[in-house]
Amino acid sequence: MTLEELGYRPDLENYRKSHNLEPFMIGRVASEHRERYHVQSEQGMLECELLGNLRFSAESRSDLPAVGDWVAMSPYDEGKALIHAVLPRYSILERQAVGKFGEKQIIATNIDVGIIVLSVNRDFNINRVERYLTLCHASGIEPMIILTKTDLITQPEVQQLLDRIRTRIPEVPLLAVSNLSGQGIDDLKKHILKGKTYCLLGSSGVGKSSLINSLSGEVRMEIGEISEMIDRGKHVTTHRELIPMVNGGILIDNPGMREVGITDGQSGLESTFGTIYALAGQCKFTDCTHTSEVGCAVLEAVRNGELDEQALENFHKMERENARFTTSIREKHKKDKIMGKMFKEVKAHRKRKKF
Numbered sequence: 046m047t048l049e050e051l052g053y054r055p056d057l058e059n060y061r062k063s064h065n066l067e068p069f070m071i072g073r074v075a076s077e078h079r080e081r082y083h084v085q086s087e088q089g090m091l092e093c094e095l096l097g098n099l100r101f102s103a104e105s106r107s108d109l110p111a112v113g114d115w116v117a118m119s120p121y122d123e124g125k126a127l128i129h130a131v132l133p134r135y136s137i138l139e140r141q142a143v144g145k146f147g148e149k150q151i152i153a154t155n156i157d158v159g160i161i162v163l164s165v166n167r168d169f170n171i172n173r174v175e176r177y178l179t180l181c182h183a184s185g186i187e188p189m190i191i192l193t194k195t196d197l198i199t200q201p202e203v204q205q206l207l208d209r210i211r212t213r214i215p216e217v218p219l220l221a222v223s224n225l226s227g228q229g230i231d232d233l234k235k236h237i238l239k240g241k242t243y244c245l246l247g248s249s250g251v252g253k254s255s256l257i258n259s260l261s262g263e264v265r266m267e268i269g270e271i272s273e274m275i276d277r278g279k280h281v282t283t284h285r286e287l288i289p290m291v292n293g294g295i296l297i298d299n300p301g302m303r304e305v306g307i308t309d310g311q312s313g314l315e316s317t318f319g320t321i322y323a324l325a326g327q328c329k330f331t332d333c334t335h336t337s338e339v340g341c342a343v344l345e346a347v348r349n350g351e352l353d354e355q356a357l358e359n360f361h362k363m364e365r366e367n368a369r370f371t372t373s374i375r376e377k378h379k380k381d382k383i384m385g386k387m388f389k390e391v392k393a394h395r396k397r398k399k400f
């Protein structure tokens with residue numbers, strides 16, 4: 046695969062040139078496991094480790110390579126290379142780190158489009174779509190919405206559901222498909238573009254794996270598993286999370302991606318709830334919370350049917366979660382600072398006492 050086919054862009058090449066990275070080989074991280082990486086390059090899949098310098102200069106885990114990253118490498122053995130640098134990311138999908146309150150964990154980077162998936166049956170839930178939408182907006186990812194399993198209901202019913210989504214979310218591309226009958230799949234394929242990177246966001250069981258099969262550019266036994274010739278011709282199966290799609294698109298699918306979204310504190314509310322923010326400008330009080338105030342333009346819009354009440358409820362809920370998350374980050378930074386100060390004092394004390 047050429048770098049362009051992997052999604053390489055002119056701005057990345059410019060960065061490479063202006064930062065003396067021309068002698069290095071460029072590749073894209075396809076999987077990561079305990080600081081060992083599989084990197085897709087024009088020479089095939091390489092097994093990579095970090096150059097010591099890169100690890101020691103990293104201030105946090107997010108400075109280390111993640112799936113989707115473009116990296117500069119130097120090969121040192123057949124099929125092996127050292128990673129020297131991570132090129133700048135144009136989008137980052139992250140979530141609150143499990144068990145570490147207030148800390149973030151990168152799931153994947155350099156994604157162009159987030160395909161938000163919901164199905165016509167049990168999973169039909171516009172609040173959840175708004176959550177994924179907010180996540181996309183906060184991450185620098187362009188959203189699109191796919192309603193799946195349309196074969197389970199009649200065409201007018203499908204249209205009704207699409208209309209319900211449309212009234213709440215007016216501007217995001219919206220399509221309906223069935224993985225079973227294939228209806229709408231050709232239309233969806235037209236939205237997949239060469240060199241663009243996609244990810245699928247949605248609850249378990251909405252049909253993400255089936256969509257990957259429908260949109261996958263190659264015949265595969267099991268998604269993400271491929272055989273590669275590495276280690277001097279030894280044939281091994283590696284887990285790969287950059288999946289070729291139709292028309293030359295690239296799909297990132299990794300375990301973290303399947304868990305992202307629902308409880309993550311993220312900003313980006315302004316983009317998802319643009320209508321509410323616009324209305325808020327007309328509220329009587331500048332610090333209006335849009336809950337019970339007199340002269341609240343948002344509540345007025347709900348009363349006269351301009352704004353969906355559920356959208357406002359969802360907004361309030363997400364806003365509260367976001368506030369909690371922001372507070373926990375602030376507390377963590379404060380704690381880190383206190384710990385740092387204590388550490389310094391102990392060091393100075395030891396120096397004075399010479400032990």
Ligand SMILES: Nc1nc2c(ncn2[C@@H]2O[C@H](COP(=O)(O)OP(=O)(O)OP(=O)(O)O)[C@@H](O)[C@H]2O)c(=O)[nH]1
Binds near residue numbers: 193248249250252254
């Ligand atoms: N009727 C119908 N069933 C579908 C369609 N797409 C997927 N399914 C079924 O829905 C179930 C879940 O589909 P998956 O593709 O595994 O869903 P998923 O989102 O990948 O689920 P996770 O792997 O748990 O995240 C399977 O039994 C599929 O056969 C569809 O368009 N129509």
Ligand SMILES: [Zn+2]
Binds near residue numbers: 325328334344
């Ligand atoms: Zn208000």
